[in-house]
Amino acid sequence: MASTVLSFSCQLFSSKTRKPLSFFFPRKTLYIASMGYEKELIAAKKAASLAARLCQKVQKALLQSDVQSKSDKSPVTVADYGSQALVSFVLRRELLTDSFSLVAEEDSADLRTDGAQETLERITKLVSDTLSSDGSYDISPLSREDVLTAIDSGKSEGGPNGRHWVLDPIDGTKGFLRGDQYAIALGLLDEGKVVLGVLACPNLPLAPIGSTQQHSLQNQVGCLFSAEIGAGTHMQSLDGSSPTKVHVNSTENPEDASFFESFEAAHSLHDLSSSIAMKLGVHAPPVRIDSQAKYGALARGDGAIYLRFPHKGYREKIWDHAAGCIVVTEAGGIVTDAGGNPLDFSKGRFLDLDTGIIVTNQKLMPLLLKAVRDAISEKSQATPSL
Ligand SMILES: Nc1ncnc2c1ncn2[C@@H]1O[C@H](COP(=O)(O)O)[C@@H](OP(=O)(O)O)[C@H]1O
Ligand SMILES: [Mg+2]
Ligand SMILES: [Mg+2]
Ligand SMILES: [Mg+2]
Numbered sequence: 001m002a003s004t005v006l007s008f009s010c011q012l013f014s015s016k017t018r019k020p021l022s023f024f025f026p027r028k029t030l031y032i033a034s035m036g037y038e039k040e041l042i043a044a045k046k047a048a049s050l051a052a053r054l055c056q057k058v059q060k061a062l063l064q065s066d067v068q069s070k071s072d073k074s075p076v077t078v079a080d081y082g083s084q085a086l087v088s089f090v091l092r093r094e095l096l097t098d099s100f101s102l103v104a105e106e107d108s109a110d111l112r113t114d115g116a117q118e119t120l121e122r123i124t125k126l127v128s129d130t131l132s133s134d135g136s137y138d139i140s141p142l143s144r145e146d147v148l149t150a151i152d153s154g155k156s157e158g159g160p161n162g163r164h165w166v167l168d169p170i171d172g173t174k175g176f177l178r179g180d181q182y183a184i185a186l187g188l189l190d191e192g193k194v195v196l197g198v199l200a201c202p203n204l205p206l207a208p209i210g211s212t213q214q215h216s217l218q219n220q221v222g223c224l225f226s227a228e229i230g231a232g233t234h235m236q237s238l239d240g241s242s243p244t245k246v247h248v249n250s251t252e253n254p255e256d257a258s259f260f261e262s263f264e265a266a267h268s269l270h271d272l273s274s275s276i277a278m279k280l281g282v283h284a285p286p287v288r289i290d291s292q293a294k295y296g297a298l299a300r301g302d303g304a305i306y307l308r309f310p311h312k313g314y315r316e317k318i319w320d321h322a323a324g325c326i327v328v329t330e331a332g333g334i335v336t337d338a339g340g341n342p343l344d345f346s347k348g349r350f351l352d353l354d355t356g357i358i359v360t361n362q363k364l365m366p367l368l369l370k371a372v373r374d375a376i377s378e379k380s381q382a383t384p385s386l
Helices: 038-060 078-095 114-134 144-152 173-178 270-280 293-299 322-329 365-382
Strands: 003-008 011-013 020-024 028-033 067-069 075-077 102-104 163-171 183-190 193-205 221-228 232-237 244-246 259-261 305-308 333-337 357-361
Touching: 038 078, 038 114, 038 163, 038 183, 038 193, 038 221, 075 078, 075 173, 078 102, 078 114, 078 144, 078 163, 078 183, 114 144, 163 173, 163 322, 183 322, 193 293, 193 322, 221 293, 221 322, 232 293, 232 322, 259 270, 259 293, 270 305, 270 365, 293 305, 293 322, 322 333, 333 365, 357 365
Parallel strands: 102 163, 259 305
Antiparallel strands: 003 028, 011 020, 067 075, 163 183, 183 193, 193 221, 221 232, 232 244, 305 357, 333 357
């Protein structure tokens, strides 16, 4: 079990003279045991890895009919639904708890309409086939209703009390459709705090992205990041190598730092990021990739900064950041909003944010926050509606 070590010395003062008494307590070491989420972490890694297998199968042979449009016009695929049903199913099976709560992106409303029966059948087959390929669940064939129920178990509102799983079954659906980066992102909230997170990134190279040096892992893709509070962040291949501990990039010099942002300009203001990068003195061009794979790549030091500035009025959802946030913070990084406040995952399905999300290491954060403040204030003077 992981533990956090705190060292301190303490001095007593005379209550009459207010002068220090002439002795010190010896240096004490307190071992504060982490809450221990081993069982949950094993279940989360298994669920995300199986969901990744399902998604890879769909991405290899994506059919036109596999893609739908949600009411907000964003895309959703049979793989998003299949991944959500599968994760819900595996977590329930592995944890055998009565108090299972899941906050997840998708719901079954569109699949319950008359025209969606074929799609639902395809999802049911995908989930059943993936579960039987694993071999560890002795289940009778899943029905369509089983799949709909599993998807709808993700309707929890989350909040500050108790435990809630937080799932993005495919984060970066647009990247998934392009054949680019996407992630299965699963986190666990305990009393409003993210205590573990898993990111399965099936298309992320095991070698650092953006590196110009030849690497023995250059052509291998498929990474699984996992983090537990107080126990650090680990990465392994989705094919099952043993986990190695990863750390964020420790550069103090913005000139050496490269930065990540969304591939989709609709998801983040690229012009604001470049003005921040210019103020900081970052030389490298932005690395634009989809999904929370950005958090994973940052956690292992591929780049040093992640900037995300949604257009006015957009509200961030907790499943787009919960897993990524702990993967980066346990690797030594910091995640805040543009005002420097930590992200608060205890408010339900949405995050209440000041303007945007920024991520970097401890040393660069003060400089980055200043550059963000300056760039935002310049932009709002130029366009007062920001
Ligand atoms: N207008 C918008 N602004 C910011 N984020 C948006 C957005 N529209 C969708 N998103 C979110 O951006 C996520 C993808 O992030 P990224 O740009 O880093 O790849 C999407 O997740 P899904 O793909 O799970 O729907 C979606 O939740
Ligand atoms: Mg979506
Ligand atoms: Mg998402
Ligand atoms: Mg999604």
